[in-house]
Amino acid sequence: MASSRRTRSTTERANLYEQITNRIIAELEAGRVPWVQPWGSSRAAIGMPYNAVSNRRYSGLNILTLWNAVVERGFAGHAFLTFRQAIALGGSVRRGEHGIGIIYTRRFIPGEERRRAENEGREPSGGIPFLKSFTVFSVEQCDGLPAHICEPPPPIPEGLILPQAEALIASTGADFRIGGAMAYYSPRHDYVQVPRPDDYFEPVNWHRTALHELSHWVGHPSRLNRDQSGAFGSPDYAREELIAEISAAYCCAALGIAPTVRHADYIGSWLEILKEDHRAILRAASAASKAADYLLAFRPEAVLAANDDDPDPDPDCAMALEGRAAA
Structure with missing residues (x-):
């Protein structure tokens, strides 16, 4: 037995x-x-x-x-x-x-x-x-x-979202949602979703993610009209990710935010693109600059400067503001 x-x-x-x-x-x-x-x-x-x-x-x-x-x-x-x-x-x-x-x-x-x-x-x-x-x-x-x-999650602790980033995000008017477990931009519904900053091991990295997704947001047809039709894993998808990643780095630097080193999930596909086309990085960096300029033009100081009678405005900033006004 x-x-x-x-x-x-x-x-x-x-x-x-x-x-x-x-x-x-x-x-x-x-x-x-x-x-x-x-x-x-x-x-x-x-x-x-x-x-x-x-x-x-x-x-x-x-x-x-x-x-x-x-x-x-x-x-x-x-x-x-x-x-x-x-x-x-x-x-x-x-x-x-x-x-x-x-x-x-x-x-x-x-x-x-x-x-x-x-x-x-x-x-x-x-x-x-x-x-x-x-x-x-x-x-x-x-x-x-x-x-x-079953109580809902507590409020986000004060200070985790840096004020300069919070002001920029608010001024864009983007449908920007905080919560859930995935960071993404939905081109179809035109909104950004990012997890809470206290869900990150180092909350400062939340800002890079937020700006990365907002860099996708500015690629919408009503804004900078970038091709975002690439399927996951395709070269076109990797190019768009590279643009958003570089744009986020530019924006972080402009806002004085220093995230830690990013684990590049798409580094393999980026390498393939760069090895096949030596001009790809130039195009990606240029598109990233336009995306960053578009976003940074929403800062209150940028809007004030644009309203001044400057006889020789920064052409990139002017382009970003013109695109924003047309949106």
Whole structure:
């Protein structure tokens, strides 16, 4: 009987390992790296999954499993709990909701060792490690939970967004949204989305991301009318990313913001473009200058200067202001 239980436990453990491994393999074969925060299509801010009742963070493979659930199911947060915990809080899991299977490691201590340890006044030692699976649900799959379990994210701490950047962003009039877990510009709907600055390991880098996405924003047909039709991974897409990256660097320098070194996600595609066409960097830098000038022309001091009777205005600044007025 005991032998049968051990065999069944070993088989279940092997199946659990296999399921987890197969899921990771599928992610890698799809071109995703599951241990790099997969915020590509997530509504949630960058963060670590945790139990909504105990506030303890999940660990190990459970982080990858719950990250995947946050991305795939569109959860807006990282708080999870069990069915029983939801009931204990006076709430319930909505009918039809499917939970997420996660694991924990336990040790099976034979009865003889437990008795010996008890007689000797010590903790049992040894034991056979095994995996157990259980199911958790996002708090967003539940109803009737206390407000403190589902409370919205706190306000952005004061001072994380530098005033010169905040003033510039506000003056552009762009549909600029802060939140979520992904930084992007939507050409179709003409808005910019960036995560909260306190979601960055170094909040100063938020400014580079914000200005990078705004540099895409100025490429809209109603503004500088850059070609932004390149599909992800294509040379045209990489060119647009290079323009936005250089433009963000120009804008940061002009605003006196010094982000830390950026991990260049597109460096491989940039290298291919530059090696194939030695003039590509000249065109990218020129387009980046136009984008940066367009953005920087929104600064209050730039607007005041443009209104002065300057007989010889800076042609690039004048071009940016003319483009902005026409938008």
